[in-house]
Amino acid sequence: MHSKLPDTGTTIFTVMSQLAVEYNAINLGQGFPDFMMSEELIALVNKAMLDGNNQYVHTNGLPLLREKLAHKVGQLYSTSINADEQITITPGGTYAIYTALTSILNKDDEVIVFEPAYDSYIPNIIINGAKPVLIQMQFPSFNIPWDEVKSKITDNTKAIIINSPHNPTGAVLREDDIEQLKQIVLDKNIFIISDEVYEHLIFDDISHQSILRYPELLEKSFVCFSFGKTYNCTGWKIGYCVASATLMKEFRKVHQFNCFSCNSFVQVALVEFLDNEAAYLSLGKFIQRKRDYFQSLMQATNFKAIPSYGSYFQCYSYKDFSDENDMELAIRLTKEYGVTTVPLSSFYQSKKDDKVLRFCFAKKEDILREAAERLSRV
Numbered sequence: 140m141h142s143k144l145p146d147t148g149t150t151i152f153t154v155m156s157q158l159a160v161e162y163n164a165i166n167l168g169q170g171f172p173d174f175m176m177s178e179e180l181i182a183l184v185n186k187a188m189l190d191g192n193n194q195y196v197h198t199n200g201l202p203l204l205r206e207k208l209a210h211k212v213g214q215l216y217s218t219s220i221n222a223d224e225q226i227t228i229t230p231g232g233t234y235a236i237y238t239a240l241t242s243i244l245n246k247d248d249e250v251i252v253f254e255p256a257y258d259s260y261i262p263n264i265i266i267n268g269a270k271p272v273l274i275q276m277q278f279p280s281f282n283i284p285w286d287e288v289k290s291k292i293t294d295n296t297k298a299i300i301i302n303s304p305h306n307p308t309g310a311v312l313r314e315d316d317i318e319q320l321k322q323i324v325l326d327k328n329i330f331i332i333s334d335e336v337y338e339h340l341i342f343d344d345i346s347h348q349s350i351l352r353y354p355e356l357l358e359k360s361f362v363c364f365s366f367g368k369t370y371n372c373t374g375w376k377i378g379y380c381v382a383s384a385t386l387m388k389e390f391r392k393v394h395q396f397n398c399f400s401c402n403s404f405v406q407v408a409l410v411e412f413l414d415n416e417a418a419y420l421s422l423g424k425f426i427q428r429k430r431d432y433f434q435s436l437m438q439a440t441n442f443k444a445i446p447s448y449g450s451y452f453q454c455y456s457y458k459d460f461s462d463e464n465d466m467e468l469a470i471r472l473t474k475e476y477g478v479t480t481v482p483l484s485s486f487y488q489s490k491k492d493d494k495v496l497r498f499c500f501a502k503k504e505d506i507l508r509e510a511a512e513r514l515s516r517v
């Protein structure tokens with residue numbers, strides 16, 4: 140068989156999580172919280188099932204949930220969106236990104252991708268017959284080199300993927316970045332895929348530069364979100380996409396014949412839970428305390444923190460004490476020290492090795508303490 144993705148292997152998250160299980164290591168690799176989610180939300184889901192909400196809902200998502208989301212967007216970003224035409228509920232953020240790319244890409248289109256890049260973007264582009272155009276963010280600030288972006292725009296450029304707060308680095312886009320983005324796309328036929336799954340996981344009182352704040356950009360964007368990240372339940376696999384009505388029409392053509400509609404009971408529960416603004420507005424501070432706690436513990440190790448301003452992740456450099464390849468070190472830390480991480484090189488096509496590992500700090504304090512204790516022996 141002729142593979143459609145000949146160069147794609149198993150995602151690094153699966154590889155590292157399996158290794159963690161095999162060696163019974165603390166898993167700071169794959170990004171997921173290890174603490175309990177809201178029991179109130181669990182109870183609402185149980186109730187929704189018992190109340191009989193167990194059949195298909197509308198293919199675009201439960202109408203009431205979409206209305207609640209449109210209201211939330213209005214409150215947070217002062218942009219008015221039409222729940223009926225501009226929001227679709229999806230089985231997670233990754234699915235939303237894949238569907239967005241699939242609904243716009245044709246053969247030989249080019250898509251600008253910033254590296255290090257979340258690992259699904261490039262295979263999503265290639266499977267659609269399009270071509271990723273890779274641009275490396277500056278190291279170690281992970282700022283976007285906008286002049287290089289301008290120089291790589293061609294007649295074939297179809298889209299730019301942005302991601303803030305950023306996985307794997309924890310970098311966040313600022314107003315200046317949005318200005319640069321506007322200069323590049325506003326007078327051209329270039330779409331934006333904005334991965335905003337860490338919308339509420341942003342620290343140090345920085346305001347999230349959502350594309351939803353900018354109606355002229357939203358006109359040409361698919362903006363992707365994740366309830367799993369917002370409510371500490373990554374295994375629930377539910378999210379949504381917001382786009383202009385024209386783009387959403389195309390998105391839905393793909394979506395309706397792929398997943399058709401997402402599970403009913405979680406959507407019913409979320410309608411009520413979305414009224415609880417504190418549940419999402421308090422998340423940034425809560426996760427920030429974990430970043431700070433882990434960072435203070437890591438001072439007793441030889442790893443050097445690279446600033447993280449959002450997401451579940453922080454990158455740490457080990458270049459001062461080892462020149463080992465990052466993949467090899469990540470495997471050795473799991474096997475010999477019982478701590479699993481993700482090597483940053485796995486987010487570069489070229490496997491560029493800056494001697495950096497990604498750590499997920501969305502974990503219980505005693506787990507973070509034990510992990511740092513083990514790492515202090517490295």
Ligand code: GLN
Pocket residue numbers: 150152153168169170171306
């Ligand atoms: N987003 C998570 C991470 O970056 C993993 C999601 C996945 O395993 N597909 O670790």
